[in-house]
Amino acid sequence: xxxxxxxxxxxxxxxxxxxxxxxxxxxxxxxxxxxxxxxxxxxxxxxxxxxxxxxxxxxxxxxxxxxxxxxxxxxxxxxxxxxxxxxxxxxxxxxxxxxxxxxxxxxxxxxxxxxxxxxxxxxxxxxxxxxxxxxxxxxxxxxxxxxxxxxxxxxxxxxxxxxxxxxxxxxxxxxxxxxxxxxxxxxxxxxxxxxxxxxxxxxxxxxxxxxxxxxxxxxxxxxxxxxxxxxxxxxxxxxxxxxxxxxxxxxxxxxxxxxxxxxxxxxxxxxxxxxxxxxxxxxxxxxxxxxxxxxxxxxxxxxxxxxxxxxxxxxxxxxxxxxxxxxxxxxxxxxxxxxxxxxxxxxxxxxxxxxxx
Amino acid sequence: xxxxxxxxxxxxxxxxxxxxxxxxxxxxxxxxxxxxxxxxxxxxxxxxxxxxxxxxxxxxxxxxxxxxxxxxxxxxxxxxxxxxxxxxxxxxxxxxxxxxxxxxxxxxxxxxxxxxxxxxxxxxxxxxxxxxxxxxxxxxxxxxxxxxxxxxxxxxxxxxxxxxxxxxxxxxxxxxxxxxxxxxxxxxxxxxxxxxxxxxxxxxxxxxxxxxxxxxxxxxxxxxxxxxxxxxxxxxxxxxxxxxxxxxxxxxxxxxxxxxxxxxxxxxxxxxxxxxxxxxxxxxxxxxxxxxxxxxxxxxxxxxxxxxxxxxxxxxxxxxxxxxxxxxxxxxxxxxxxxxxxxxxxxxxxxxxxxxxxxxxxxxxxx
Numbered sequence: 001x002x003x004x005x006x007x008x009x010x011x012x013x014x015x016x017x018x019x020x021x022x023x024x025x026x027x028x029x030x031x032x033x034x035x036x037x038x039x040x041x042x043x044x045x046x047x048x049x050x051x052x053x054x055x056x057x058x059x060x061x062x063x064x065x066x067x068x069x070x071x072x073x074x075x076x077x078x079x080x081x082x083x084x085x086x087x088x089x090x091x092x093x094x095x096x097x098x099x100x101x102x103x104x105x106x107x108x109x110x111x112x113x114x115x116x117x118x119x120x121x122x123x124x125x126x127x128x129x130x131x132x133x134x135x136x137x138x139x140x141x142x143x144x145x146x147x148x149x150x151x152x153x154x155x156x157x158x159x160x161x162x163x164x165x166x167x168x169x170x171x172x173x174x175x176x177x178x179x180x181x182x183x184x185x186x187x188x189x190x191x192x193x194x195x196x197x198x199x200x201x202x203x204x205x206x207x208x209x210x211x212x213x214x215x216x217x218x219x220x221x222x223x224x225x226x227x228x229x230x231x232x233x234x235x236x237x238x239x240x241x242x243x244x245x246x247x248x249x250x251x252x253x254x255x256x257x258x259x260x261x262x263x264x265x266x267x268x269x270x271x272x273x274x275x276x277x278x279x280x281x282x283x284x285x286x287x288x289x290x291x292x293x294x295x296x297x298x299x300x301x302x303x304x305x306x307x308x309x310x311x312x313x314x315x316x317x318x319x320x321x322x323x324x325x326x327x328x329x330x331x332x333x334x335x336x337x338x339x340x341x342x343x344x345x346x347x348x349x350x351x352x353x354x355x356x357x
Numbered sequence: 358x359x360x361x362x363x364x365x366x367x368x369x370x371x372x373x374x375x376x377x378x379x380x381x382x383x384x385x386x387x388x389x390x391x392x393x394x395x396x397x398x399x400x401x402x403x404x405x406x407x408x409x410x411x412x413x414x415x416x417x418x419x420x421x422x423x424x425x426x427x428x429x430x431x432x433x434x435x436x437x438x439x440x441x442x443x444x445x446x447x448x449x450x451x452x453x454x455x456x457x458x459x460x461x462x463x464x465x466x467x468x469x470x471x472x473x474x475x476x477x478x479x480x481x482x483x484x485x486x487x488x489x490x491x492x493x494x495x496x497x498x499x500x501x502x503x504x505x506x507x508x509x510x511x512x513x514x515x516x517x518x519x520x521x522x523x524x525x526x527x528x529x530x531x532x533x534x535x536x537x538x539x540x541x542x543x544x545x546x547x548x549x550x551x552x553x554x555x556x557x558x559x560x561x562x563x564x565x566x567x568x569x570x571x572x573x574x575x576x577x578x579x580x581x582x583x584x585x586x587x588x589x590x591x592x593x594x595x596x597x598x599x600x601x602x603x604x605x606x607x608x609x610x611x612x613x614x615x616x617x618x619x620x621x622x623x624x625x626x627x628x629x630x631x632x633x634x635x636x637x638x639x640x641x642x643x644x645x646x647x648x649x650x651x652x653x654x655x656x657x658x659x660x661x662x663x664x665x666x667x668x669x670x671x672x673x674x675x676x677x678x679x680x681x682x683x684x685x686x687x688x689x690x691x692x693x694x695x696x697x698x699x700x701x702x703x704x705x706x707x708x709x710x711x712x713x714x715x716x717x718x719x720x721x722x723x724x
Contacts, residue, residue: 349634349636349674349722349723350530350634350676350720350722350723351530351700351720351721351722351723352529352530352720353527353529353530353531353532353603353702353718353720354602354603354702355529355598355599355600355602355603
């Protein structure tokens with residue numbers, strides 16, 4: 001049985017602002033865009049939520065709901081820094097951390113660095129650590145799979161800890177309304193209710209064909225969830241789609257040798273990154289920003305490779321398609337993408353006529 | 358300009374122009390056919406700058422002149438008309454095409470925009486036997502590569518000697534060579550590469566009718582005069598591969614097949630070959646040949662053919678399509694396959710072909 005945690009920071013952006021600005025504490029705070037400029041709420045403090053202010057609603061409406069609302073412009077650099085701090089704590093416990101956003105993640109703590117046998121203890125210790133080190137609270141759910149863990153973390157908020165032990169899964173499932181599920185929005189929920197499905201467990205007894213007609217491709221997934229089955233693994237890193245680097249020159253360059261050297265360094269770095277990640281890239285892209293800030297990219301695709309010389313050669317060959325050398329260059333970038341498995345070109349089965357022998 | 362022409366006369370000519378004009382051509386005038394009325398005939402010309410066709414048909418000309426019309430649209434209109442007289446005339450408003458109670462006004466493009474094409478000089482012409490030329494085209498055109506980076510393979514080599522004509526095409530995997538002995542009426546050898554499109558259009562011009570074909574090689578262009586029609590082609594620059602070198606001389610194993618039986622066997626067995634490689638195995642043993650295939654997706658197949666053979670057993674693989682391409686254009690009842698070993702060029706030839714030598718060289722597939 002796996003032990004999965006879902007950890008969700010409470011009113012993350014708003015809490016960070018309240019932490020850093022004592023005068024905002026205890027007051028309804030909304031982080032987001034200007035009401036005058038059609039901004040929306042990115043996060044609302046719990047004080048604001050009592051007025052009905054939620055994320056994603058227009059700021060103008062939030063202000064009407066709560067005239068005393070304090071609007072704070074978001075500072076994502078700061079939130080990202082706090083997020084990194086929190087995620088570092090997660091990764092100290094287990095390498096299996098799957099970020100969902102800046103303030104939310106799944107952790108597979110079946111094996112954990114603390115050697116804790118109970119997911120509950122891991123969750124409590126993590127929550128304590130987050131409070132001590134960041135001054136923020138988080139809510140956690142502990143369960144045998146991701147879907148239950150996610151529902152559990154939302155059960156009590158803020159600063160909650162909900163545990164669904166394996167023997168309590170069935171009781172928990174029995175209590176779930178159909179719209180508690182991720183993937184079941186108001187429209188789907190309405191369709192299901194129209195068919196007499198109010199609780200998740202009601203799905204167990206309906207005709208699969210009827211379910212399919214009602215919710216389409218979601219049917220199989222819902223049927224599995226109704227039995228508490230969710231095998232999705234916690235995936236530690238979202239599959240990267242590209243890697244590369246850029247360099248802005250202190251003075252614009254026209255010297256081709258300098259440019260070729262810079263490209264070689266960047267292409268080699270990209271190759272080293274591919275080796276570290278056990279990937280092969282089909283596409284090499286060269287980015288050039290000229291002195292007038294016009295920026296172009298040129299790409300070349302071929303058989304997947306991570307060979308440094310091949311990537312250097314491909315990147316340099318792309319120079320031919322630019323005006324580098326004629327126009328001063330301000331910035332250069334080399335990146336690799338389109339990852340795929342290594343392809344060893346099979347010898348072509350059809351032999352060729354020996355014209356050249 | 359004003360003319361009246363019989364619908365079927367004009368339609369027959371316009372049909373031949375459909376392969377010449379390119380619908381997606383970026384130069385608008387190249388989608389048009391140039392129509393010139395003069396005396397008692399109408400002359401037509403269309404080109405894609407690689408190949409051009411000039412033709413003519415009788416007409417009652419009320420007023421000499423020339424104009425251009427979209428070749429496809431004009432053809433579609435004529436095809437839709439009943440057998441009748443068609444009138445084409447230009448007035449101040451544009452070009453009118455009418456017949457019976459049908460009336461139309463078509464978009465035209467300035468005649469001045471139409472490219473100028475060279476005319477045959479009428480000198481140094483070779484006389485090519487029509488039937489033989491037709492054979493040569495049919496038996497080689499399928500081996501021309503579509504879009505090879507080695508541009509010289511995108512055409513067929515055409516060699517004229519005082520007493521023979523030769524056409525060769527190859528895509529690098531197989532090679533088709535047809536040689537016809539015939540006095541063509543020239544004293545100096547001519548060797549040119551004809552673009553694939555020229556070969557295809559020449560094939561269409563040769564399909565009907567009789568009479569010799571007059572051929573002339575100009576500075577940059579080649580002219581084939583087929584009856585009242587002239588096909589004008591650009592030459593492909595470049596060195597055609599030394600094809601004589603890949604025609605094996607030491608193939609000591611020779612098997613003769615009834616063509617129909619071999620064709621059916623290869624067609625049937627190929628149904629279960631690997632979809633990409635289309636590879637079929639030819640297992641040669643004493644008194645019989647097994648044609649076999651196998652693919653992980655579909656399964657396997659085998660068909661036995663009785664042959665006269667008492668040499669060493671040998672197994673060789675071919676792309677089934679390459680074999681069928683040859684069998685499809687051969688008209689003799691018997692064909693021969695000669696081999697050296699399982700990795701060298703195989704040669705297929707018709708047995709007792711009259712009036713021409715046909716050599717088809719295929720590179721085997723690796724087993």
